[in-house]
Amino acid sequence: MKTVFKIAWRNVWRNKLRSLTVILSMILGLWSGLFTVSMMLGLNDQRMDSAIDSYLSHIQIHHPSFTENYDLEHTISDYDSLSFFLKEEKSVKSFSSRTIISAMASTAHGSAGVRLIGIDPEVEKEITTVHKSMVKGTYFNSIKSKPAIIGKKLAEKLKLDLKKKIYLTFVDTDGNQQRIKLKIEGVFKTASSLFDRTNIYMKQQDLQKILHNSSAVHEIGIICKNLDVVDNTVDSINSKFKKNKAESWSKIAPELGYAQEIMGSVIYIFMGIILIALSFGIINTMLMAVLERKKELGMLMSVGLNKRKVFYMIVFETIFISLVAAPIGILLSYLLISYFGIHGIDLSVVGEGLEEFGIGTRIYTKLSLNNYWNISILTLIVTFLSSLIPARRALKLNPAEAVRAL
Amino acid sequence: MNVIETTKLFKTYSQGDIQVNALNDVSINFEQGEFTAIVGPSGSGKTTFLNAIGGLDTPDSGKVIINNTDITQLKSNQLIDFRLRNIGFVFQAYNLIPVLTAKENVEFIMLMQGETAKSRKSRTEELLNAVGLKEQINRKPGQLSGGQQQRVAVARALASKPQFVLADEPTANLDSTSTSNLLDIMFRLNQEEKMTFIFSTHDQRVIDRAKRIITLEDGKVISDVIQ
Numbered sequence: 001m002k003t004v005f006k007i008a009w010r011n012v013w014r015n016k017l018r019s020l021t022v023i024l025s026m027i028l029g030l031w032s033g034l035f036t037v038s039m040m041l042g043l044n045d046q047r048m049d050s051a052i053d054s055y056l057s058h059i060q061i062h063h064p065s066f067t068e069n070y071d072l073e074h075t076i077s078d079y080d081s082l083s084f085f086l087k088e089e090k091s092v093k094s095f096s097s098r099t100i101i102s103a104m105a106s107t108a109h110g111s112a113g114v115r116l117i118g119i120d121p122e123v124e125k126e127i128t129t130v131h132k133s134m135v136k137g138t139y140f141n142s143i144k145s146k147p148a149i150i151g152k153k154l155a156e157k158l159k160l161d162l163k164k165k166i167y168l169t170f171v172d173t174d175g176n177q178q179r180i181k182l183k184i185e186g187v188f189k190t191a192s193s194l195f196d197r198t199n200i201y202m203k204q205q206d207l208q209k210i211l212h213n214s215s216a217v218h219e220i221g222i223i224c225k226n227l228d229v230v231d232n233t234v235d236s237i238n239s240k241f242k243k244n245k246a247e248s249w250s251k252i253a254p255e256l257g258y259a260q261e262i263m264g265s266v267i268y269i270f271m272g273i274i275l276i277a278l279s280f281g282i283i284n285t286m287l288m289a290v291l292e293r294k295k296e297l298g299m300l301m302s303v304g305l306n307k308r309k310v311f312y313m314i315v316f317e318t319i320f321i322s323l324v325a326a327p328i329g330i331l332l333s334y335l336l337i338s339y340f341g342i343h344g345i346d347l348s349v350v351g352e353g354l355e356e357f358g359i360g361t362r363i364y365t366k367l368s369l370n371n372y373w374n375i376s377i378l379t380l381i382v383t384f385l386s387s388l389i390p391a392r393r394a395l396k397l398n399p400a401e402a403v404r405a406l
Numbered sequence: 407m408n409v410i411e412t413t414k415l416f417k418t419y420s421q422g423d424i425q426v427n428a429l430n431d432v433s434i435n436f437e438q439g440e441f442t443a444i445v446g447p448s449g450s451g452k453t454t455f456l457n458a459i460g461g462l463d464t465p466d467s468g469k470v471i472i473n474n475t476d477i478t479q480l481k482s483n484q485l486i487d488f489r490l491r492n493i494g495f496v497f498q499a500y501n502l503i504p505v506l507t508a509k510e511n512v513e514f515i516m517l518m519q520g521e522t523a524k525s526r527k528s529r530t531e532e533l534l535n536a537v538g539l540k541e542q543i544n545r546k547p548g549q550l551s552g553g554q555q556q557r558v559a560v561a562r563a564l565a566s567k568p569q570f571v572l573a574d575e576p577t578a579n580l581d582s583t584s585t586s587n588l589l590d591i592m593f594r595l596n597q598e599e600k601m602t603f604i605f606s607t608h609d610q611r612v613i614d615r616a617k618r619i620i621t622l623e624d625g626k627v628i629s630d631v632i633q
Binding site for chain 2: 003006007011013295300301302304305306309399400403
């Protein structure tokens with residue numbers, strides 16, 4: 001078998017140009033495929049991270065019916081004991097309570113349906129990154145009377161600027177229409193333009209006063225110590241506080257959870273397609289090699305090389321090509337993905353479009369070592385399968401005819 | 407003692423609508439140490455006959471007995487192993503493995519036979535020395551002349567210590583000097599080692615050196631002369 005190995009290896013380099021062409025195409029295929037996949041994963045991760053950091057948090061707790069119609073009366077039950085539990089729970093890093101109402105925002109220039117979120121500004125800093133997303137003004141520290149911060153898109157739509165007034169109309173628990181006036185202290189801009197278009201933050205204390213309910217809490221946002229403990233924490237909260245409903249980020253925003261789930265498969269489907277396309281090149285090259293070497297293969301079979309070894313020789317030859325190409329392609333991909341994983345790719349040219357999807361303008365490529373490993377195995381499997389056709393063709397040769405082939 | 411016995415070999419090929427009798431009731435025996443040329447015009451059945459006794463092709467009927475084994479009854483894989491251990495081949499176009507050196511080409515057969523490294527090395531050197539290529543053992547076929555390549559092919563054919571060597575028009579691609587050198591070598595090996603050589607040829611120089619000349623025409627033996 002050692003000799004068959006040796007012949008197969010040397011055969012790879014018999015027609016250097018042809019072998020190098022196949023090797024180069026495999027390198028480029030793997031390189032571009034892995035890089036594209038890493039961008040897709042990076043985009044998805046960023047979309048997920050920015051949603052979690054901007055507004056979603058890892059877990060949200062509501063009254064079970066609150067999210068159906070944002071009814072003001074659907075407040076969180078047993079808030080004090082729930083709050084105590086969350087403080088003690090080891091998997092919870094921090095949490096923040098929010099009071100939320102749906103309202104109609106209006107200015108002299110227009111109106112828009114919004115979600116008015118009452119927060120404790122200092123506590124909220126532990127949960128979301130809105131305080132870091134200020135593009136104008138300040139984050140609840142300059143205006144004393146009913147300050148509000150609004151999303152940039154909403155500010156543009158309603159032509160609002162700092163220190164301007166915004167009027168919000170909502171229906172209170174008695175069914176009466178209420179109208180409140182807030183003063184713009186700051187404008188934020190997150191990665192999601194949809195979020196920026198529909199949300200206004202104000203101090204929770206102010207909102208609770210307006211609602212005449214100093215303990216009205218509609219939502220608790222929780223950040224866990226890591227993503228792996230999220231589901232267990234959700235189960236733990238739900239089993240202890242049955243009157244409330246805790247949901248993980250993937251349940252609250254199923255499109256994000258689903259995207260995360262399918263990304264795991266997409267990488268292999270995408271790379272599978274690239275590798276299948278490459279396999280046609282490999283099959284073509286190896287078939288040409290077999291047909292060109294008819295006489296030689298005929299001679300080998302004539303002098304006593306059995307069919308099993310002839311088969312292995314062609315298979316090894318094909319696999320050697322991928323053993324040269326795959327490590328180079330994967331190493332180049334690793335270097336490129338690692339570089340852009342740290343420095344990011346500036347996509348500000350298409351920034352506005354990306355923001356519509358809740359994605360920032362700098363994409364950080366990402367691919368796990370597990371993915372590299374699996375793609376390497378996938379490459380070898382596809383190469384092995386590609387070798388079967390030329391190897392089978394070689395086996396079909398009649399030594400007596402092949403040896404006299406022109 | 408007969409090395410090869412063939413009995414009533416028939417082989418027919420179809421060429422379009424025409425049936426060609428490549429072998430038509432051929433019965434020839436070969437003894438140890440023969441130096442035989444099989445001659446005849448193109449299409450007379452020379453190569454078909456060599457393929458039949460070399461186990462590369464199976465006749466439609468008849469027997470080919472080598473070492474008490476009727477090789478027409480062997481299965482494909484058994485035939486491959488039989489060829490490896492009993493028959494040496496020299497082809498018209500040398501058919502060396504281009505990626506291996508002269509030494510490696512000769513060693514290759516012994517490697518497949520499972521010979522030890524020591525015996526492979528000594529026999530390879532001995533054979534390449536015998537065919538006058540001691541200085542060229544590390545050259546690849548592309549670095550050797552046609553005559554030298556054919557000499558490597560002869561060394562390779564002998565490497566497995568076969569019962570006999572089949573050579574299909576071995577001098578067809580060689581100039582007269584190379585032909586003469588090759589024939590000298592084969593003749594010497596025949597004389598000294600009693601190695602049986604069976605050639606198919608058109609080449610008068612080979613015919614002149616052969617001890618026995620069998621002439622085929624339309625798949626039939628029309629003469630069998632010892633000279």
